[in-house]
Amino acid sequence: MKERGWLVTTVLLGGVLAAPAALPVAVLHGKGEFTIAEWLPGFLAVWLAAVGLFISTSGPTWEGVPAWCRGIAALSLGALAPLAAMSNQHNTQADLALLAMAAAVVLHLRAQPSRWQTAGVLLTAVACGLDATAFILPLGWFWSGLRSKTGHAQAWTLVFAGLGGLVIGRLVGLPMLSGYRIQQSAYAIHRDVAVILAVLALGLAGYAQARFPRRPTHPGWWLPGWAAVSVCVLLAGVLGFAVNVRLAVLGLWWLMPNGLAELAALLQGRLTDDRITRTVGLLVALAIVALAVPGLLAWRGGMLMGLYLLPGGG
């Protein structure tokens, strides 16, 4: 299946996977009752984010990465992202934050500089206003900008936009984080982290082995900084600090295709060391499958809930 086939698959299957995945959190916030107003924003946000991920990962950072790797990464975003926000108190705000951040990333990666300087920066500010965890994106830019000789202006622009979004968000009365009570939050955060363990492993592998463009004129030059800050924020989540896990892991979702391609290359083996590489690849793949089990079980729970909610299902 080529690029176009995978795009169609991502658009169709992404929606099919996202629909039941968005159910548990919607029903939870509806106090046991299903309401379309709770469910629809979450469903649309992850569906669009999944399609955006597939489209935007065709740049130089993903050169040589097969379309199926990008498609699987996008589908996993559709299936798992809503489930990694089960403990959010402000459901719709969290969904909008995800959508704004994903849209900002897509624009930063795909649009021409003159365009993203308006739309991308604005969307980044909106994401930061909706959830402070989204500030990892400007921080990532800043981190990459520090290592670049000419990227400072863009980095500073985004940092100020993010800070502006944070301030405006507070001024209009939005809570700093869209989810979690600070007390007793550790177990809730960990439940969300458990859903995305496989994404974390493949994203880390993609981060470690992808080669990033260094020049600020090149789309994606800021990805390593974003991924590094994401890892730090996720680590803070593991330590028990209240962060929005779904937003924190987004950077690694964008690098997951590289990780999948690496795993595929290992499984294929090469000439003289076929047996060893394939065995190691198989062991790694089995571990990834095991790590994916909590996410798969969570999605299965959403699907069963969907079957129950269908007319005649109860």
Next chain:
Amino acid sequence: MLLTGAADSSHEVSRRALRLPRVFARPAFVLAAALAIHAMGRVSATCAPSRFDSFVYSVAAYRFYDPQATAADLVPDKPAGQPCLTGWMYRVMPAPPSRLTLLPLDSAFLLAGYALFWLLARGLADRTAAAAGMLFLVLGINAYNTLYEDVAGLNVNEIYLLAPMLLAVWAHLAVQRPAWRGLLRGVGLGLALSVKQSAVGLAVVLVVCGLLRAAEEGRVRDIWRGVAWSAFGMAVVWVPPAVLLYVRGWLGPHLADLASRSGEYVELAWPRGWHGYRFAPVAATAWWAIVGLVLGTSCRTPTESRGRQLPLEHDAARLAWLWLAVEVTLLWLMTRRSGHYHQQVVAPAALLAVIGMARMARLTAFMSLRQRLRARYLAACVTVVLVLVALMPFTAEIWRRVPGFSYDEEVRTFAAWLADWSPRSLAPHWQGR
């Protein structure tokens, strides 16, 4: 772009990337990480809401050197080794008696265990693998007390078992001179058996492995020499407390108690209550053990294909798998399901993980640079995430436990236990559980 891209720069990236794991094997990093996890673990164990076992052994230790104590003040179902080893702390520490008095000794035994594991691992693998294995051990040992609330992890038997058991294993595998090997193995086993009877599992494993090694090497006479030196080592450890117990008139009643109560929590029945999540603290360790097993059975380096084996690794793998099998079997047969019982699985599993990492390093050395990079990085990423799985209950429980802890309350509770309670009262309590 993947590393399959331009060869010139990707080789530079590859070399840099291959060097990266060594950064984490630097002694300063390993020491800092191990001490941080250990400190968090001890704090968490001290602040645990359920403290029954912890108080039982602390009160027994306090009374062991009390001139007014009687044989009834010994814990009836455990050997007297632990109170003998720890009770003196209450006589030399100026602070009001509490469980915290034993914290330095509890920590010292664990730290000695980590150090012995490091020695053992360095004999089997390079510094990176040894460092990772030691961190797995530290995490596993300390994370178990946060996985369950039924028993605190402070001053329980398993804490004092780690170092002597690893001493016995290290002596068995790494010490060359038969006399020293036998003596140190005996000392380690003697200490472990004087703390908890379950160390008999390791004793059996060491006997089996010793016999197999002697048979393989055709040195049957060495068996008797080894057994004699080991028996002497055990005697060195057992005689002083036995004399002390005899002089106080406690030896007979205590041995009678032990004879009647040993094995009362073990039942020969089909294993039950097997929950996978109980192995979260050893997730990374278990994965590397499986990697070692699979690579060990399915892949050979060119040297191994010519029939040359690494004798130490061969011995260590056999011993560690047998040890793990024995510990898991004991765990299965226990009629109680306390979380700290699982700590005994950690050391053999961590040893197998080190062997797995060493094997992976040796085999991947024959791969092309790019494939080596891929294999090692993917394995490292899986390991990092599996370690996070172990860390999550650990950190979550610390947040919950620490705010509820009060030192004054601890001292008051200890005084109340001393006033109202005797280890003799254990029997009806445990029968009721």
